[in-house]
Amino acid sequence: MLNLKKTIAILVAAISIVVAVYAAPVMAHGEKSQAAYLRMRTLLWYDVEVSTTKLMVNDELVMTGKFYWFYDWPANIAKPEVAFLNIGIPGPVFVRKASYINGVSGVNSTRFDIGSTYEFKVVLKARRAARIHMHALMNVKKAGPLIGPGRWVEVTGDMADFSNEVTTLTGETIDLETYGLQNSIRWHVFWGVVAAAWLLYWLFQGPILIPRYKKVKLLGENADDMITSTQRTIGLVLLIGTVVVVTWSYYDTQAKYPITIPLQSGRTNIPPLPDTTLGVRAEVVDARYRVSGRALEFSVNVTNNTNSPIRLGEFTSANIRWMNPDVSTAEPADSHDPVATNGLKYEGGIVYPGETKLLKVTCTDAAWETHRLAKVVYDPDSRFGGLLFFFDNENKRSIVAIGGPLVPVFI
Numbered sequence: 001m002l003n004l005k006k007t008i009a010i011l012v013a014a015i016s017i018v019v020a021v022y023a024a025p026v027m028a029h030g031e032k033s034q035a036a037y038l039r040m041r042t043l044l045w046y047d048v049e050v051s052t053t054k055l056m057v058n059d060e061l062v063m064t065g066k067f068y069w070f071y072d073w074p075a076n077i078a079k080p081e082v083a084f085l086n087i088g089i090p091g092p093v094f095v096r097k098a099s100y101i102n103g104v105s106g107v108n109s110t111r112f113d114i115g116s117t118y119e120f121k122v123v124l125k126a127r128r129a130a131r132i133h134m135h136a137l138m139n140v141k142k143a144g145p146l147i148g149p150g151r152w153v154e155v156t157g158d159m160a161d162f163s164n165e166v167t168t169l170t171g172e173t174i175d176l177e178t179y180g181l182q183n184s185i186r187w188h189v190f191w192g193v194v195a196a197a198w199l200l201y202w203l204f205q206g207p208i209l210i211p212r213y214k215k216v217k218l219l220g221e222n223a224d225d226m227i228t229s230t231q232r233t234i235g236l237v238l239l240i241g242t243v244v245v246v247t248w249s250y251y252d253t254q255a256k257y258p259i260t261i262p263l264q265s266g267r268t269n270i271p272p273l274p275d276t277t278l279g280v281r282a283e284v285v286d287a288r289y290r291v292s293g294r295a296l297e298f299s300v301n302v303t304n305n306t307n308s309p310i311r312l313g314e315f316t317s318a319n320i321r322w323m324n325p326d327v328s329t330a331e332p333a334d335s336h337d338p339v340a341t342n343g344l345k346y347e348g349g350i351v352y353p354g355e356t357k358l359l360k361v362t363c364t365d366a367a368w369e370t371h372r373l374a375k376v377v378y379d380p381d382s383r384f385g386g387l388l389f390f391f392d393n394e395n396k397r398s399i400v401a402i403g404g405p406l407v408p409v410f411i
Ligand SMILES: [Cu+2]
Pocket: 028, 029, 031, 133, 134, 135, 150
């Protein structure tokens, strides 16, 4: 029996070493790891921009953009009843100074409407030097983070210069970077010393744990009798001392800071932006994913209820953009920004006002594989989703969400 256990232990150790040796350094932080259907059919981000990609410590960066809550929300993903807009950054490279959703402060969590569009703005202040891939992200309760497009940003300078000053409601100016830090360190050290002293005291009372346990279990001795009256007295002193110190600290804090406001945990309800379709309707008739060609092909019935002729310029899904350069151009923001500059082609041409037309659209790019979106055809619920951007003569956009079942084509 012992041998078997030993063998298993050695095997586990050996496997761990092999895995550790072969583990390659990880460059990304999970943006491609979420299931394809989740990235395509939950939150669709677009127009995401950062005000700068190179800045110094203490400089501000503003991230703006829009997001659309996909109408065909996956049944197994929690709906955005409680959600919080954030920025995904490895480590505290920035502090967040403010965030807004449709102009409303994003301090509190928010409930969002499925099928609606919102715009956001997050103001960040650089705290320490780093080169990071930052994302807008939406934390949805019970669903997790829904990640927006990433941007490489480089902060230079010295963290020692960083200051994060705010004026409190009582008119005092404080630096949040250092405010209360000394006090916090003092209390941690104080309780650390008390805890260590208590443990050390018992450590020097001789072997206590296993020998006493044995005495109780095997010899049937009474555990309470093993504790001396001195030990009891010391325990009582520590107990009373702890209660006195905690009580005193509460009264002392109350006297020093009579006015405090608790952390805000209320919920806001923010009305969505006006309809982004501007009267254009699009219904997917059928859709295929061509595995060998790395192409999404779909037919879509488009009705133009606007006053201008429109053409299809872009399809976006899962933070990837397929552009039709005849109508709209876009370049990748950096080396990790998936933009298929010539990825969208379609048959059907211009859709005139009042007309309903069948367009045959093809979105081709290696990103279907490299961003693991093609895996959607292996999902139990093989449905895709995304946003179509139609442009009129004045480059005004009608943004329409589409989606439907996706059939794979292997030959
Ligand atoms: Cu990233």
